[in-house]
Amino acid sequence: MADDAKDGGLVFHPMDQFIVKPLFGDGPVGMFTITNSTMWMALSILAVIALLVLGTRSRAIVPSRSQSVAELAYGFVYKMVEDIAGKDGVKYFPYIMTLFMFILFSNYLGLLPMAYTPTSHIAVTGVLAVAVFLAVTVLGFVKNGASFLSLFWVSSAPLALRPILALIEVISYFVRPVSHSIRLAGNMMAGHAVIKVFAAFAAVAAIAPLSVLAITAMYGLEMLVAGIQAYVFTILTCVYLKDALHPHH
Amino acid sequence: MADTPTEGAASAPGMPQLDFSTFPNQIFWLLVTLIVIYFVLSRIALPRIGSVLAERSGTITNDIAAAEDLKQKAVEAEEAYNKALADARSEAAKIVASTKADIQSEVDAAILEADAEIAARSAEGEKAIAAIRDSAQADAATVAKDIAKDIVAAVAPGKIDAKSITAAVTAKMKG
Numbered sequence: 001m002a003d004d005a006k007d008g009g010l011v012f013h014p015m016d017q018f019i020v021k022p023l024f025g026d027g028p029v030g031m032f033t034i035t036n037s038t039m040w041m042a043l044s045i046l047a048v049i050a051l052l053v054l055g056t057r058s059r060a061i062v063p064s065r066s067q068s069v070a071e072l073a074y075g076f077v078y079k080m081v082e083d084i085a086g087k088d089g090v091k092y093f094p095y096i097m098t099l100f101m102f103i104l105f106s107n108y109l110g111l112l113p114m115a116y117t118p119t120s121h122i123a124v125t126g127v128l129a130v131a132v133f134l135a136v137t138v139l140g141f142v143k144n145g146a147s148f149l150s151l152f153w154v155s156s157a158p159l160a161l162r163p164i165l166a167l168i169e170v171i172s173y174f175v176r177p178v179s180h181s182i183r184l185a186g187n188m189m190a191g192h193a194v195i196k197v198f199a200a201f202a203a204v205a206a207i208a209p210l211s212v213l214a215i216t217a218m219y220g221l222e223m224l225v226a227g228i229q230a231y232v233f234t235i236l237t238c239v240y241l242k243d244a245l246h247p248h249h
Numbered sequence: 250m251a252d253t254p255t256e257g258a259a260s261a262p263g264m265p266q267l268d269f270s271t272f273p274n275q276i277f278w279l280l281v282t283l284i285v286i287y288f289v290l291s292r293i294a295l296p297r298i299g300s301v302l303a304e305r306s307g308t309i310t311n312d313i314a315a316a317e318d319l320k321q322k323a324v325e326a327e328e329a330y331n332k333a334l335a336d337a338r339s340e341a342a343k344i345v346a347s348t349k350a351d352i353q354s355e356v357d358a359a360i361l362e363a364d365a366e367i368a369a370r371s372a373e374g375e376k377a378i379a380a381i382r383d384s385a386q387a388d389a390a391t392v393a394k395d396i397a398k399d400i401v402a403a404v405a406p407g408k409i410d411a412k413s414i415t416a417a418v419t420a421k422m423k424g
Contacts, residue, residue: 015264020271031273038274041282048286052294059301061308067301074298094291102286122266123275189266 010203014196018120018189036116037124044105044118052101073101077234084238088245095135096241099128100234107188107226111219119229120188122181129181132237140244151247180236187229191222386422394418 023034051073055066063071077100081093103119110117118124140148152169154162195218202211265271394415401409 018265020265020268020275029271029274031277033274035271035274035278037271038278041278045282045285045289048294049289052298053289056294056297056301059297059304061301061305063301070294071298071302074295074302094287094295097290097295098283098287101290102283118275118279120266121275123272124279127276127279185266189264 010200012197012200014193014200017116017192017196020121037118037121040106040109040116041102041118043109044102047105047109048101073104080235081238081241084235085241085245089238089241092241096234096237099132099237100230103128103184103233104227104230107230108223110188110192111222111226117188117192120185120192122185125181125185125233126177128184128233129177132180132240133177136237136240136244139241140247143245144247148244148247151243155248176236176240180233184229184233187225191218191225194218195222390419390422393422 020029020035020037022029023036023039027033029035051066052070055064055070058064058067060067074097077097078090078093081089081096085092106117106119106124109115110120140151152166152173154165154169157165195215198211198214198218202208202215204211397414397418398411401414
């Protein structure tokens, strides 16, 4: 990354890893162009299939290792949906599982050296978050009708405070997709960029060992962050779903 | 970055994340990806895992029930064994008691017989003793009469007849 370290001209391109470029040829990125983003999304599909379909094909009562992991993932998300959104939220479990598995595998595959992380892009996380926001809002009105608006009317607060609280609640409701998407993309982007910056420093012999150590440490941290952010995104989705199903405080 | 790295010219447009020209592409492929994953999960993976988990919990429940059943059977078998043991014990005690009673009655019968024999023998003996005593008494009386007759004859011959002497001796011996 550093073209010419000797001249003191360390050249950093920490953001280049996020560039979306066509996989074949050099043309512009059209809507249906196969890009690096497409490829890594496809790889996450393959990883999901490998774990959840191929890993469970023996349907063993005593599970193999991969089946164990698949069951663990299933149980983890299923329990999360059931605990947070309640029994009636369980029928939305496949959607939430889809989100979780996609984000989890995008994050983890993105940690491979030279990889690209689809979830580091606000375009991707934004669509995910807006989809959740719209789905939950529509679901809330369909399930509860106008009484869904009681979500914003904090009946346990003193009457005088309620209009103010309602305003705050409405604002916070509409900020949800923003925080929901930027949290994930920001975490992914920041971690990868920091690793890249440390990698650039490794071109200077004097601080190379320190740099390698720092990369190792950051990589460990990113392993945590990749899992945690997938978990956070999913659990917030469950919380929003709970608000849609049971809007009364 | 204390070293104040010079910004590379290549990363010209700033964040690639804000390059809106790639947005339609990313959004399109994201939707494709999500739909594919959703169908894979909802058609194949999740029903399969769900059924495996349900089957497993069913198997575990059945096994636990079977184990409970076997345990119950073991308890019953133990109870039956204990009951058989107790029965055998009481039976043995009964046999011991009846045998003891038999022996006791035999012993009692033998004792009675022995007692009867002893009584008969002792009665016989007493009879013999009585006979011996009687004969001895009779002998003594005869001797006493003879001696008295002799003494009387020696002291006063012919004066007193033998009959009165015998009566006198008999009266004396009775007194």
